[in-house]
Every structure is written in C-alpha cells, then in structure tokens.
Amino acid sequence: xxxxxxxxxxxxxxxxxxxxxxxxxxxxxxxxxxxxxxxxxxxxxxxxxxxxxxxxxxxxxxxxxxxxxxxxxxxxxxxxxxxxxxxxxxxxxxxxxxxxxxxxxxxxxxxxxxxxxxxxxxxxxx
Amino acid sequence: xxxxxxxxxxxxxxxxxxxxxxxxxxxxxxxxxxxxxxxxxxxxxxxxxxxxxxxxxxxxxxxxxxxxxxxxxxxxxxxxxxxxxxxxxxxxxxxxxxxxxxxxxxxxxxxxxxxxxxxxxxxxxxxxxxxxxxxxxxxxxxxxxxxxxxxxxxxxxxxxxxxxxxxxxxxxxxxxxxxxxxxxxxxxxxxxxxxxxxxxxxxxxxxxxxxxxxxxxxxxxxxxxxxxxxxxxxxxxxxxxxxxxxxxxxxxxxxxxxxxxxxxxxxxxxxxxxxxxxxxxxxxxxxxxxxxxxxxxxxxxxxxxxxxxxxxxxxxxxxxxxxxxxxxxxxxxxxxxxxxxxxxxxxxxxxxxxxxxxxxxxxxxxxxxxxxxxxxxxxxxxxxxxxxxxxxxxxxxxxxxxxxxxxxxxxxxxxxxxxxxxxxxxxxxxxxxxxxxxxxxxxxxxxxxxxxxxxxxxxxxxxxxxxxxxxxxxxxxxxxxxxxxxxxxxxxxxxxxxxxxxxxxxxxxxxxxxxxxxxxxxxxxxxxxxxxxxxxxxxxxxxxxxxxxxxxxxxxxxxxxxxxxxxxxxxxxxxxxxxxxxxxxxxxxxxxxxxxxxxxxxxxxxxxxxxxxxxxxxxxxxxxxxxxxxxxxxxxxxxxxxxxxxxxxxxxxxxxxxxxxxxxxxxxxxxxxxxxxxxxxxxxxxxxxxxxxxxxxxxxx
Numbered sequence: 011x012x013x014x015x016x017x018x019x020x021x022x023x024x025x026x027x028x029x030x031x032x033x034x035x036x037x038x039x040x041x042x043x044x045x046x047x048x049x050x051x052x053x054x055x056x057x058x059x060x061x062x063x064x065x066x067x068x069x070x071x072x073x074x075x076x077x078x079x080x081x082x083x084x085x086x087x088x089x090x091x092x093x094x095x096x097x098x099x100x101x102x103x104x105x106x107x108x109x110x111x112x113x114x115x116x117x118x119x120x121x122x123x124x125x126x127x128x129x130x131x132x133x134x135x136x
Numbered sequence: 137x138x139x140x141x142x143x144x145x146x147x148x149x150x151x152x153x154x155x156x157x158x159x160x161x162x163x164x165x166x167x168x169x170x171x172x173x174x175x176x177x178x179x180x181x182x183x184x185x186x187x188x189x190x191x192x193x194x195x196x197x198x199x200x201x202x203x204x205x206x207x208x209x210x211x212x213x214x215x216x217x218x219x220x221x222x223x224x225x226x227x228x229x230x231x232x233x234x235x236x237x238x239x240x241x242x243x244x245x246x247x248x249x250x251x252x253x254x255x256x257x258x259x260x261x262x263x264x265x266x267x268x269x270x271x272x273x274x275x276x277x278x279x280x281x282x283x284x285x286x287x288x289x290x291x292x293x294x295x296x297x298x299x300x301x302x303x304x305x306x307x308x309x310x311x312x313x314x315x316x317x318x319x320x321x322x323x324x325x326x327x328x329x330x331x332x333x334x335x336x337x338x339x340x341x342x343x344x345x346x347x348x349x350x351x352x353x354x355x356x357x358x359x360x361x362x363x364x365x366x367x368x369x370x371x372x373x374x375x376x377x378x379x380x381x382x383x384x385x386x387x388x389x390x391x392x393x394x395x396x397x398x399x400x401x402x403x404x405x406x407x408x409x410x411x412x413x414x415x416x417x418x419x420x421x422x423x424x425x426x427x428x429x430x431x432x433x434x435x436x437x438x439x440x441x442x443x444x445x446x447x448x449x450x451x452x453x454x455x456x457x458x459x460x461x462x463x464x465x466x467x468x469x470x471x472x473x474x475x476x477x478x479x480x481x482x483x484x485x486x487x488x489x490x491x492x493x494x495x496x497x498x499x500x501x502x503x504x505x506x507x508x509x510x511x512x513x514x515x516x517x518x519x520x521x522x523x524x525x526x527x528x529x530x531x532x533x534x535x536x537x538x539x540x541x542x543x544x545x546x547x548x549x550x551x552x553x554x555x556x557x558x559x560x561x562x563x564x565x566x567x568x569x570x571x572x573x574x575x576x577x578x579x580x581x582x583x584x585x586x587x588x589x590x591x592x593x594x595x596x597x598x599x600x601x602x603x604x605x606x607x608x609x610x611x612x613x614x615x616x617x618x619x620x621x622x623x624x625x626x627x628x629x630x631x632x633x634x635x636x637x638x639x640x641x642x643x644x645x646x647x648x649x650x651x652x653x654x655x656x657x658x659x660x661x662x663x664x665x666x667x668x669x670x671x672x673x674x675x676x677x678x679x680x681x682x683x684x685x686x687x688x689x690x691x692x693x694x695x696x697x698x699x700x701x702x703x704x705x706x707x708x709x710x711x712x713x714x715x716x717x718x719x720x721x722x723x724x725x726x727x728x729x730x731x732x733x734x735x736x737x738x739x740x741x742x743x744x745x746x747x748x749x750x751x752x753x754x755x756x757x758x759x760x761x762x763x764x765x766x767x768x769x770x771x772x773x774x775x776x777x778x779x780x781x782x783x784x785x786x787x788x789x790x791x792x793x794x795x796x797x798x799x800x801x802x803x804x805x806x807x808x809x810x811x812x813x814x815x816x817x818x819x820x821x822x823x824x825x826x827x828x829x830x831x832x833x834x835x836x837x
Contacts, residue, residue, distance in 0.1 A: 018171030025164040066165045077158035080151075099160030110166060113622055131169060 013045055017054070022063040026100040032057075068132055075124040085121040177625045179683055183632040184587040186677040187639065191729065195385065198730045201758065241283035244399065255281040255361075257288055264361040265332060271354040272324055279399035282357065286406040289360040292367060293413035298441045300371045300418040302338065304603070310338040312426055313596045314580035315375070318349025318388070322584055322594050323358060325612040330596065333362045333370050340418045342580065343375020343428030347386035349583065353395055356407075374414035375428040380404065380449075385733040393742050401742045412446040424603055584611045588631035590624035633687050639675065640688070641706045642726040646674045651699040661696040664689070727758070734758065735788045745785045 013036070014029050024032065036049045057063065078094055079086055086094075088111065095102045095110065102110070113131075114122045246254075253270035255263055255277075267277070277285075304310060311330055316323055333339050341359055346352035362370045376382060383389045383404075392407075393400040417427040417440065425437075584594035593609040600606055640647065650673060652658075654666040662670070667689070668681035681688075689697055690705075724731065734754050739746050746754075 014167075015171040015174050018168040019175035023164055023168045025160060026167070065168065066161060071161065071165055074158040074161040077154050078162075094155065094159045095163065098156045099158075099163050102163060102166075106166075106170075109170070 013050070017057070017063075020054070020058065021065065022057060023065040024063040028063060068128060071128055072125065075128070079124070084125065085123045088115065088120045088122070091122055173622060173625055175683070176629055179680060180625065180629045180632040181591075182679055183636050183677075183684075184591065186679055187635060188587075190675075190677060194729060195382075198385075198733060201730070241280050241287065244278075244280035244283070246278050246280050250278055252276055252278055253281070254278075255285060257284065259288070259361055259364045261334075261365050264358070264365045267361050268324065268327060268332075268358055271320060271351070271358065276395060277354075277357055279396050279403065282353070282396070282403055283399070283406060285357060285360055285364075286403070286410055288364055290406070290410050290413060292364055293410065293415070294446075296413075296415050298416045298443055298445050299437065300373075300415050301422070302340070302371065302418055302420045304338075304421055304599070304601075308336055308601075310340060310420060310599045311596055312340045312342060312580055312599065314342050314582040314594075315344035316341070316349070316355055317344055317377070317583045317586065318346055318352035318355060318391070319583045319585075319612070320349070320351035320354050320358075321612040322582055322610075323355055325610055326582065326596055329608070329610060330598070333366050335366065335369055338369040338371075340371045340420075340426050341373065342418075342426050343373045344377040345372075345375070346388040347377045347383060348586075350391060352388045352391055360410075371418045372414055373418055373426060373428050374411065374416055374445075378411040378414055380408045380411065381733075384736040385729055389736060389742070393744070404742070408449070412449055414445075416440060416443070416445055420599060421603060424599065578605060588628045591628045591631075629687075633684075636679075636684070637688065637706060637709065638725075639677075640671070641709075642722055643674050644703050644707065644722050647671065648699070648703060650674050655699070660700060661698050664692060664695050664697060667697050667699070731758070732788070739788060744788050746788060748784050748786060751786050 013033055017024065017029070017032065032053070033045070036045050036053050038044075038046070038049075075086070076082065078090070091111070091114075092107060096104075096107055114127050252275040253267050255267070270277070302310065311326075313326060327333075331337050339362070345355050345359060349355075359370075359372055363372055377386065377388070380389070389404060392404055396403055417425060419425050419437075578597060580595060580597050582594040582596055584592060586592055586594075590611075593611045595607055595609045598606045598608065647670065650670040651662055651667070654662045654670055664682070664685060668685065671681050672678070689702060691697075691702075731754075735746055735751075736742075738750050738754060
C-alpha cells in the first residue's frame with residue numbers, strides 16, 4: 011500500500027488499476043506484502059523516464075467536474091458528489107469520501123464550488 | 137421511433153461513460169493529492185523524531201561534561217572550588233526529621249481570599265474528583281496543600297515495593313497510560329472518556345508525568361491524590377523524567393518556580409524525595425509488566441525488586457570525587473554486592489566508578505537499532521503485549537520477540553503514537569490476538585499533540601479479561617477535529633520546518649565549511665545533491681534532505697545553490713538581536729539547552745539570577761570542554777551585554793530569551809514563552825492564534 015504513496019509523491023498519477031498492475035510487477039513471487047527496493051528501483055526509474063502516469067492538468071480536472079455538472083451551475087451538491095465518487099469510476103472508500111468532503115465544504119454548506127476547490131487544492135500542493 | 141430511441145440510448149450511454157471517466161479522473165487526482173500529503177506527514181514526523189533524539193544525545197553530552205569536570209578539573213581558586221561544589225552537591229533533607237517536614241506545610245497560612253481547591257486528610261474520593269474539576273477550571277492549588285499532599289504521598293510510597301503487584305480479581309479492568317508530559321488536557325480527557333479511577337477501574341500511569349507540558353504540577357497533584365484515595369487500584373511508575381536533573385532541563389523546575397514563587401524551592405525539594413520513592417514497575421497478574429523505558433535482554437525482575445530505589449536520585453547526577461572514594465572504601469568492607477543498589481546513576485554507559493549495571497533500562501529512544509525486548513528471567517512469565525507502531529514494525533518486533541524466551545511487557549518509550557489516519561480515533565483498535573500473543577511489547581504514549589498541535593494522537597490501553605489489550609486513541613484538542621487532515625498536516629509541518637531551520641542556522645559555520653569542500657572551483661555554488669550530502673554530514677539527523685529541499689531552499693537555478701547567500705538568508709530569518717555577534721549567537725544557540733541546565737544548577741536557590749562571574753566561569757569550563765573557539769573577552773562582552781540592568785547579575789530567563797531564536801520558542805511547544813516571542817512575522821502570529829484555533833484556516837490566499 012505504501013508503494014502507491016511513494017509513486018504518487020514522486021510526481022506520478024496512476025489510477026488504482028494501474029497501481030495494482032505496477033505492484034504485481036514488483037512484488038515477490040510469493041507475495042509477502044513487502045516490496046524489495048532492488049526490484050522496485052528499475053521499474054520506477056522506467057516510469058519516470060517514460061513519463062508515465064502524468065499528473066492531471068488543472069483544466070482537465072475542471073472539465074471533469076463540469077461533466078458531472080452538465081447544467082453548469084458551477085457547483086455540485088454534496089449528495090451528487092458522494093454518488094459519483096462512491097459509485098462511479100474507481101469508487102472511494104467511506105473514509106476517503108469523508109476526508110474529501112471535509113476539505114471541500116464547510117459543515118453547514120451543502121455545495122461544492124468545484125472551481126474554488128480545485129484552486130485551493132492546487133495552491134496547497136505548491 | 138426505433139432510431140430515435142437508439143439515439144437516445146446512445147447519448148445516454150455516452151453520457152454515462154463520460155461521467156464514469158470524469159469520476160475516475162477526479163478520484164485519481166485526489167488519491168495522488170492524499171499520497172503527497174501522507175508523504176509530507178511522514179517527513180514532518182521524521183524531523184521531529186530525529187530532533188528529539190538529537191536533543192537526548194545532547195543531554196548525554198552534558199552528562200559527559202559533568203563527568204569530565206569531576207574527574208579532571210582541579211579548581212585553581214577558592215571561588216572555582218565553591219562553584220564546583222555548588223554544581224555537584226546535593227542538598228538532601230535528612231530523612232529522619234519527620235518533624236521538620238510536618239511543620240513545613242503547617243506553618244504556611246492560606247489567605248482568606250484563596251478560592252482554589254482545598255484538601256484535608258485523609259483524602260476522600262470526592263476531594264480527588266474536586267481537584268480535577270478545579271484544575272480544569274484553571275485554578276491553582278495553594279502551596280500549603282501541595283506540600284501536605286506531597287508529605288502524605290511520600291508516607292504512602294515508602295511502604296510500596298519496587299514492583300507493584302496487581303491482580304485483576306478486584307478490578308475488572310486495568311487502564312494503562314503512558315507519558316503525559318505535563319499535558320493536563322490529555323489526563324482530563326482520559327478520565328472523561330474512560331472514567332475516573334474507582335475500585336472497579338484500576339489505572340497504571342507509566343512515568344514521565346512532568347516536563348515539557350505546562351501543567352506538570354497539576355498532573356502530579358491529581359495522580360498523587362488518586363493514589364492516596366485508591367491505593368490498591370491506582371499505581372504510578374517512575375519515569376526518567378521523575379528526576380530533578382532532567383526537570384532542570386525540560387521545564388518542570390521552571391514551571392514550579394513560576395507557579396509557586398515563594399514556596400517553589402521547598403516544593404522542588406520535597407518532590408525530589410517523592411520521585412525517588414516512586415515504584416519502578418507494575419506487574420499485573422504476574423503476566424504483564426508495565427515499566428518505563430523498556431526492557432532489554434538483561435532485564436532482571438529479581439534484581440529490580442531488590443534495588444534500594446530511593447537511593448537512585450537521578451540518572452544524570454554523578455558523584456563527586458569524595459563520594460567516590462567513600463564508596464570505594466565501603467565496598468571494600470562490605471561483602472555483599474548489591475552493586476546496583478548503591479548510590480549510582482542507572483545508565484551511565486562509561487562510568488568508571490561503578491560496576492556496570494545489569495539493567496540497561498535505556499531512556500533514550502532506540503530509534504534506529506532494534507532493541508531486544510525480551511528477557512530471560514527467573515520468574516516464569518508469559519510474555520504479552522503488542523508493539524503499537526505501524527504494522528511492519530509490529531512484525532519486526534514480533535520476530536525479535538519470538539526468538540527469545542519472553543517477557544510480557546508494556547513499556548514506555550519516548551516515541552509518540554504514530555498519527556494513524558486509518559484508525560478511528562473514537563473506537564479502540566482491537567489488536568489481533570491471532571498472532572502470537574506471547575512475547576510482545578507494547579509502547580504506550582499518552583500525550584497527544586506532543587510536538588505540535590495536530591502532530592499525533594495519544595493513547596491508553598485497557599487490559600480486559602484475560603488481559604487482552606484494547607487500545608484507545610484520542611487527541612485532546614477540540615480544534616484539531618475541525619481542521620481537515622490537510623490543515624493539520626500543514627500546521628505541524630510548519631512547526632517542524634521552523635525547528636529544522638533553526639537547527640540549520642545553529643550549525644552555519646560548520647555547514648559553510650562543508651559546502652566549501654564540495655565547491656572545488658570556488659564558484660560559490662554547489663549542486664543540490666552536494667547540498668543534501670553536506671547537510672547530513674553536519675547535522676546527522678538522517679532526514680530525507682532532498683525531499684525537504686523545496687521547503688528549505690527557496691531559490692536554486694539549474695540545480696545549483698549559492699550557499700553563502702542561502703546561509704545568510706537563514707540567519708536573517710532567525711536572528712532577532714543584531715547586537716549579539718552572529719557566530720557567537722550560533723554557538724550559544726546550539727548549546728542552549730545545556731547552558732540552561734547548567735545555569736539552573738548553579739542557581740541553586742532558584743532565584744532566577746546568576747552572577748556575571750558565575751556565568752563567565754560556567755562558560756569557560758563548558759567551552760573548553762566542548763572545544764569551542766571563543767575568547768574570554770568575547771564571553772565578557774556577551775555577559776555584559778546581557779546584563780541588561782547592569783547590576784552584575786544575569787537574569788537567566790532574559791539571557792535565554794536573548795539567545796533564543798525568534799521562532800524557536802514556538803516550535804519547542806514551550807507554551808509559557810510563546811506569547812512573549814518578540815517576532816511579529818507570520819509564523820509568530822501562528823502561535824498567538826493557538827488559543828483561537830477554531831476559526832483559523834491555513835489556506836494560503
């Protein structure tokens with residue numbers, strides 16, 4: 011599980027499926043739950059050299075939100091976000107959902123103004 | 137019709153597909169974001185831990201300094217001799233004068249306008265509960281009651297054996313708590329969440345009640361009170377911080393003197409005695425050992441129970457030469473070798489005058505190397521307990537434990553609970569009993585937000601029927617619940633980075649030298665890899681410098697860093713007093729904790745002042761031992777410039793304030809000093825808003 015954290019913090023942005031494949035690639039024949047560095051290093055180096063799993067530019071992210079908000083209100087309701095994040099794509103766990111919500115909206119509000127949300131998260135990254 | 141319907145379906149399908157893809161994209165992005173956050177959290181944690189470890193090494197250095205003095209220094213004048221004597225002589229109260237002790241507190245009058253809690257003896261449960269409540273309302277217990285309580289506490293402790301043996305027949309469950317370090321909020325929280333002590337609810341507190349936090353006195357009062365009220369169910373073990381020498385360094389002494397200006401000294405003296413009489417360990421049902429500091433493969437319970445524990449005054453004090461000689465004589469006479477029971481510090485690694493103690497109860501975190509945590513022991517015991525760190529270290533510990541005939545231990549190390557976002561903070565985490573329950577070690581630490589607000593949770597362990605451990609984690613700070621993980625991590629990160637920058641500054645000269653070595657052509661620039669290597673070779677913190685680099689180095693072009701200007705920027709950020717010469721300040725700052733400790737020792741009457749002369753002497757000794765390059769004149773100038781009111785005396789606190797770097801005061805979690813920090817920069821106001829945490833968000837705007 012920690013492999014995902016490492017790969018992601020090196021600048022890559024694989025999805026869960028890709029991550030699983032990667033892990034399968036570096037794992038031992040008999041999965042012990044641990045990854046050996048010697049095996050990991052060449053695979054990771056390749057990924058970096060090939061620039062695989064590039065991070066998502068802000069505009070694309072915005073478009074993704076807009077797809078979920080077809081009438082272009084500029085926001086998503088809490089229920090809508092939950093529905094999409096937990097039912098579509100590679101669904102969030104309950105904890106992931108809660109954490110995302112806590113960062114995205116205040117306790118009283120029910121709407122996520124996604125443009126602002128993205129901006130806030132992106133600034134924080136840098 | 138047909139085509140219409142199918143087009144409709146077609147669109148619907150397309151839309152569904154789009155939505156799916158959109159959702160997947162967002163999730164992918166979000167997960168990456170969280171991963172980076174997690175990485176930052178771990179970096180921050182490493183910073184705090186390595187700095188704390190380094191601080192402990194520092195203390196060892198101080199101790200070496202004292203040993204060095206004892207062995208090598210020949211005072212050349214009367215004043216120097218007096219000075220040395222004062223540093224090393226213990227003022228011990230003659231044990232037999234109970235009468236004197238009694239009259240101690242009886243003569244203290246409590247003024248009529250005193251609205252704080254009052255105690256009468258024998259203590260009743262209601263008194264103890266009322267005491268907790270009073271402290272929660274921020275009242276202070278009058279010195280008379282403090283001394284009275286200490287007096288009664290001592291009477292009780294003297295009867296206790298070194299190892300408290302407890303049985304779960306009487307109380308149904310036992311709750312074990314770890315380090316509190318003066319954090320009263322955590323104690324109150326534990327009582328609130330777990331319930332107050334009672335005959336059905338036993339508690340064991342495993343040492344380190346004081347130092348660092350700001351309510352050490354109050355914690356002691358509460359703990360002692362409950363111990364007197366429920367002697368069979370409430371147990372305390374001594375920790376390495378229940379030691380007046382350590383208290384000098386880590387803030388308890390200061391706290392007492394600040395809260396009790398008139399009687400503080402007396403209180404400290406009594407406490408010294410009380411600490412000595414605290415039991416060393418608690419054994420539950422002959423199955424689980426609760427002990428501060430951990431065990432090693434040579435921990436021997438039999439020996440432990442035979443020690444004359446009250447003779448171990450401090451782990452840091454060393455004996456004067458006179459005492460050494462005396463002991464050598466005595467040993468020659470005595471046949472028996474209760475060697476570890478004599479007046480000897482516990483864990484001096486290279487003590488010359490003592491036989492090496494078989495007890496390697498280490499107060500230092502064994503941060504890097506593995507500790508063998510089990511013990512061949514004369515009494516047959518089933519080992520128990522579980523390591524509480526991340527899964528992997530659980531496994532490692534178990535491996536080690538499995539190999540040896542085991543010992544059940546719940547120990548107390550300095551390592552705070554890892555902030556575990558997966559564990560529900562409200563529910564306990566029932567650890568797997570499926571793994572070999574035997575031969576395991578569990579480390580419990582109960583001071584949440586130890587490094588900084590939001591840095592970690594605290595925890596306590598309940599031993600239920602069959603002594604299965606059940607862990608409860610918490611964080612005693614309402615405001616942190618309202619922050620998102622992101623905010624919490626940013627905040628703690630800020631704190632860690634600040635401390636780290638301070639440390640970098642403190643080694644500016646060494647760093648410069650090291651950088652120059654990497655700069656072959658004398659260009660003034662080095663590569664970032666060289667930077668990382670150089671920094672590590674100077675600081676020895678074992679941190680991932682390259683990962684931290686963006687936070688520490690703001691400007692670098694083409695992977696090269698102009699190191700001189702970087703160091704200058706560091707200095708500018710840090711210095712608040714330009715009148716003290718920078719390199720001197722750097723040296724002083726690096727040794728600040730040790731200096732403070734030395735000062736407090738010299739200031740034996742705890743007045744807060746030492747004379748210029750004493751300051752000079754101290755500094756001279758210290759700098760020659762540490763091989764520091766400071767001229768005598770430099771010291772004199774410094775001393776004089778710090779003698780702010782020019783009366784020949786230096787206020788210790790003023791001095792430390794002068795040497796203390798601007799932002800460092802906040803990152804040390806020294807809450808008492810925080811508001812006084814003179815800096816007005818952004819991070820200073822961070823400290824000021826601690827109290828009004830609720831509305832603060834760390835979003836950069």
